[in-house]
Amino acid sequence: xxxxxxxxxxxxxxxxxxxxxxxxxxxxxxxxxxxxxxxxxxxxxxxxxxxxxxxxxxxxxxxxxxxxxxxxxxxxxxxxxxxxxxxxxxxxxxxxxxxxxxxxxxxxxxxxxxxxxxxxxxxxxxxxxxxxxx
Amino acid sequence: xxxxxxxxxxxxxxxxxxxxxxxxxxxxxxxxxxxxxxxxxxxxxxxxxxxxxxxxxxxxxxxxxxxxxxxxxxxxxxxxxxxxxxxxxxxxxxxxxxxxxxxxxxxxxxxxxxxxxxxxxxxxxxxxxxxxxxxxxxxxxxxxxxxxxxxxxxxxxxxxxxxxxxxxxxxxxxxxxxxxxxxxxxxxxxxxxxxxxxxxxxxxxxxxxxxxxxxxxxxxxxxxxxxxxxxxxxxxxxxxxxxxxxxxxxxxxxxxxxxxxxxxxxxxxxxxxxxxxxxxxxxxxxxxxxxxxxxxxxxxxxxxxxxxxxxxxxxxxxxxxxxxxxxxxxxxxxxxxxxxxxxxxxxxxxxxxxxxxxxxxxxxxxxxxxxxxxxxxxxxxxxxxxxxxxxxxxxxxxxxxxxxxxxxxxxxxxxx
Numbered sequence: 070x071x072x073x074x075x076x077x078x079x080x081x082x083x084x085x086x087x088x089x090x091x092x093x094x095x096x097x098x099x100x101x102x103x104x105x106x107x108x109x110x111x112x113x114x115x116x117x118x119x120x121x122x123x124x125x126x127x128x129x130x131x132x133x134x135x136x137x138x139x140x141x142x143x144x145x146x147x148x149x150x151x152x153x154x155x156x157x158x159x160x161x162x163x164x165x166x167x168x169x170x171x172x173x174x175x176x177x178x179x180x181x182x183x184x185x186x187x188x189x190x191x192x193x194x195x196x197x198x199x200x201x202x203x
Numbered sequence: 204x205x206x207x208x209x210x211x212x213x214x215x216x217x218x219x220x221x222x223x224x225x226x227x228x229x230x231x232x233x234x235x236x237x238x239x240x241x242x243x244x245x246x247x248x249x250x251x252x253x254x255x256x257x258x259x260x261x262x263x264x265x266x267x268x269x270x271x272x273x274x275x276x277x278x279x280x281x282x283x284x285x286x287x288x289x290x291x292x293x294x295x296x297x298x299x300x301x302x303x304x305x306x307x308x309x310x311x312x313x314x315x316x317x318x319x320x321x322x323x324x325x326x327x328x329x330x331x332x333x334x335x336x337x338x339x340x341x342x343x344x345x346x347x348x349x350x351x352x353x354x355x356x357x358x359x360x361x362x363x364x365x366x367x368x369x370x371x372x373x374x375x376x377x378x379x380x381x382x383x384x385x386x387x388x389x390x391x392x393x394x395x396x397x398x399x400x401x402x403x404x405x406x407x408x409x410x411x412x413x414x415x416x417x418x419x420x421x422x423x424x425x426x427x428x429x430x431x432x433x434x435x436x437x438x439x440x441x442x443x444x445x446x447x448x449x450x451x452x453x454x455x456x457x458x459x460x461x462x463x464x465x466x467x468x469x470x471x472x473x474x475x476x477x478x479x480x481x482x483x484x485x486x487x488x489x490x491x492x493x494x495x496x497x498x499x500x501x502x503x504x505x506x507x508x509x510x511x512x513x514x515x516x517x518x519x520x521x522x523x524x525x526x527x528x529x530x531x532x533x534x535x536x537x538x539x540x541x542x543x544x545x546x547x548x549x550x551x552x553x554x555x556x557x558x559x560x561x562x563x564x565x566x567x568x569x570x571x572x573x574x575x576x577x578x579x580x581x582x583x584x585x586x587x588x589x590x591x592x593x594x595x596x597x598x599x600x601x602x603x604x605x606x607x608x609x610x611x612x613x614x615x616x617x618x619x
Contacts, residue, residue: 080553111549112566112579137579139547140609184549 080140081175083148088140093150095133104195105136108187113138115146117191121158121199129153129161129196134188141173141181146188148172153192162196164189206506207591210498213238214589224559227597232377232405232538232585233563234427237491241430244490248483256482257456257473271482274489275472281492282422283413284439288471291438291445292480296404297327299423299438300371302475303400304331305451307421307444308369314340317366319397321346321354321383322575323376326568328402332371342366348575352379352528360391367397374406378567378581379528380511380538382410389418398444404428408587409507409536411500414439426484431491435484438475445471454478495588503588507537510586514539514595521602523610527576537586540567543602543610548580551605555582558601 080088100118107114115136122130132150136142149169153161166186170177177185211217214236219226228236248270254263256271272287279287293299312318318332322345336343344367346359354372363370370392375382389399400421406412408429414422421444426435450457450468454477459467468474495503512532518524518541527540543551552564565580566573573580584598 080550110565112570112573113547113549114579137547139549141550181549181553 084144087144087147102195141184145185221559227560229584231587241490248486274485277489291472291475293436295425295436306448316368317342319370322348371400373402375536380535426488431488432484540581548582554605555601560601
């Protein structure tokens, strides 16, 4: 799909696609972990909710996010959800900024890097609050 | 030739390109570009006269002191202050307002006293008062903003009470462009026994301001929004109000004599200017004032008002575009906020930038106001003396382009 040249230079097709057609936007009934935070630079707000499977693992069974945020932050959250769903908690916590940037396939300017990392920081805070299971 | 076209050559930065396109700079409310007169004054100061001020007994020191104090005189004349000692140089508007919070307000206000603010304040005129209110157990009240982006003056009268000691408000909104009726508000506030502080950051670059005629007690503004360098601003304070105050910060320049156990304070205005001041920047501010005075403030107002009218009319024709603020250009400076539904302001600003159009987007350091508008932020175009009809045309074209790519109209066309 062609989005024209000028926005294409800023926003990769992946960002525009995830922004227009999000896969993981929404909420979970009774999530096992959730966190919400804002980007102090722009006031954008993202909430991430996580359901863990009932095994001893534990594994990230489902992730949903919502919030008032820009295309980069929403695309980042959507990709992040896809990257961590179905993975063990420890592996989910390993996903870092570079992995997200690679998935976004875009050159993100320094002024917008925080848009990429906001969902990541919110997810990590949510997952780190999960109590270790016996 | 309009004023904007005529003066563009005075601003060297306007000849640069962004991604191969000519720069369209519509972010002057954030910071204005600098005319050559200011750049030349800075260069001349640093190349010929740089020295520390006030106590240097040599030629350069005397020249620097003369240039620094001449800048103060120029500012005094520019804003109609009665006395030169009423002009205190600060880092900018924010520091000027904090200075009032730490000096007059810190001394005069006691538990239970009220400060009357408005919903359209910049954080710079909110946070100092939130801090002071917490420390002193003061009560903060807010004049609401009407649907068309003005202050609700009936509510102002209701909120102005026996305990109101300070009314602190912006002269012109940095989000809506609304120009508030400051003279009228000063009369009502002072009749009720309150002092008035005005945040003039968005007014001084655009409107004739006469602090004595307005009758304000304090008036704060920044140099960089009117063509001067960053790091220099002004707090105007009425002499009778400033005279009994002690300094907020210790250091050199603010003292007359120092012993090991006591000090006596310097005269106004130096009592409030600790340390080596930003001398070159003050010289630059003097030059910025000279530039504005040469063009003529009435000429600038006429130019910017005409541009604003043109911008509002042309923007109203952009499909889906939501515009904020008063439609009446007489009550407004050249600041226009808007949104495309479904498009985040930062995405819109990024798309406009790709077409060479520089605007600001987000909450504009006025979160309570943006919340009042019911949005996460806005995209804002703001004008200055060098803005032209071509700039407005470029903005409108870039907005249409962005709307096709990111906006609702694209969704509608793909749904068909």
